[in-house]
Amino acid sequence: MKIERQRYILFKIISDNSNIITEKVLLRAIWQSIWKYFGMREANKIGLWLVELNTLKTYGIIRCSHITKEVVISALTMINEISSIHLILSPIKTSGTLNKIKKFLK
Amino acid sequence: MPYFESRLRVNFDDSNEVNSMLNFCEKLNIRNVILEPSNNIKNLSKDRLKIIEHISDINIHYRLNLRPLTLNMYKKDLRKYSKYPCFLSIETSIKEIQIKAAKDSRVHVLSYSEPDNMKTATLGVISLAKQNGTFIEFSLAPIMIANKGSQSRNFRLLYRFTQLLLKIKPNYIISGNFKNPYKLRHPRNLSSICHTLLGMPLNKAKEGFSRNVEALLKQVKSLKNENFFQDGIRLIKEDN
Numbered sequence: 001m002k003i004e005r006q007r008y009i010l011f012k013i014i015s016d017n018s019n020i021i022t023e024k025v026l027l028r029a030i031w032q033s034i035w036k037y038f039g040m041r042e043a044n045k046i047g048l049w050l051v052e053l054n055t056l057k058t059y060g061i062i063r064c065s066h067i068t069k070e071v072v073i074s075a076l077t078m079i080n081e082i083s084s085i086h087l088i089l090s091p092i093k094t095s096g097t098l099n100k101i102k103k104f105l106k
Numbered sequence: 107m108p109y110f111e112s113r114l115r116v117n118f119d120d121s122n123e124v125n126s127m128l129n130f131c132e133k134l135n136i137r138n139v140i141l142e143p144s145n146n147i148k149n150l151s152k153d154r155l156k157i158i159e160h161i162s163d164i165n166i167h168y169r170l171n172l173r174p175l176t177l178n179m180y181k182k183d184l185r186k187y188s189k190y191p192c193f194l195s196i197e198t199s200i201k202e203i204q205i206k207a208a209k210d211s212r213v214h215v216l217s218y219s220e221p222d223n224m225k226t227a228t229l230g231v232i233s234l235a236k237q238n239g240t241f242i243e244f245s246l247a248p249i250m251i252a253n254k255g256s257q258s259r260n261f262r263l264l265y266r267f268t269q270l271l272l273k274i275k276p277n278y279i280i281s282g283n284f285k286n287p288y289k290l291r292h293p294r295n296l297s298s299i300c301h302t303l304l305g306m307p308l309n310k311a312k313e314g315f316s317r318n319v320e321a322l323l324k325q326v327k328s329l330k331n332e333n334f335f336q337d338g339i340r341l342i343k344e345d346n
Binding site: 037038071078080090092 | 130133134135250252288289290291295296298301302303308
């Protein structure tokens with residue numbers, strides 16, 4: 001069996017009011033999107049983890065399994081609003097290591 | 107690989123709208139955009155285009171979309187607009203016009219962006235488009251709507267349409283065609299949606315947003331007359 005590898009996805013938050021977004025609210029929105037579009041079959045393979053959320057610099061980093069990278073990107077892309085606030089979660093970079101993502105941020 | 111947003115409808119007379127849309131594209135890291143006038147102007151003068159190009163650093167290309175209601179209207183429109191220095195697309199649900207457009211070398215793209223048009227796509231028309239090198243276009247805007255019933259219906263239509271494309275393998279491009287700036291998405295992310303939700307192979311989906319659009323623009327550039335300025339103006343060579 002192949003060993004499951006991890007992928008880190010850096011995403012940008014584009015909104016008029018991104019300060020309201022908390023880790024809990026964001027994770028709930030991502031899980032809702034995954035459930036809505038992909039269901040249990042994909043949801044159990046994802047291994048989603050919110051590594052970092054910076055609402056001041058408007059970015060976030062999530063970790064997932066390498067097999068479900070495209071699923072997570074799609075789920076993030078399909079999110080239109082959180083708590084009635086229009087926003088875009090736009091994935092901009094994926095990497096196998098957190099260091100590379102941090103380097104990209106600098 | 108440069109990604110293109112192949113259809114961004116803006117009112118060319120409203121500079122605020124053009125500004126805000128292009129700003130959103132910059133925020134989303136979209137570097138190549140194809141603008142379409144939404145305010146029914148078909149007069150793309152070079153001065154107007156220059157003003158738009160100076161707004162941002164994004165590479166801007168242009169397109170004209172014709173929606174003829176009758177065959178006569180199609181012929182008339184095409185005669186008028188085929189010489190413009192941008193690519194020309196035809197969007198219609200009338201089968202006779204679709205067949206004519208698929209055969210016509212002046213039409214570069216046969217667009218199936220609206221769900222109503224997508225329903226009318228047939229194997230014959232797409233196969234004809236493939237034979238004549240006409241590009242087929244579809245958009246992902248119908249799936250970004252709030253109404254769940256309509257959304258799932260549109261997903262089904264898009265799924266059937268993409269499977270038809272994969273079967274016949276014509277030249278194709280994929281566009282966003284979003285009207286609301288908060289629904290705009292980066293083409294790379296849209297290719298993920300095509301892969302995961304519409305069952306397209308990832309490389310095929312990426313090609314629809316990048317390589318195929320590049321090929322289309324190259325083809326249009328080679329066919330168009332670079333000395334065309336505006337309707338009614340003709341360059342006359344000076345005698346030595």
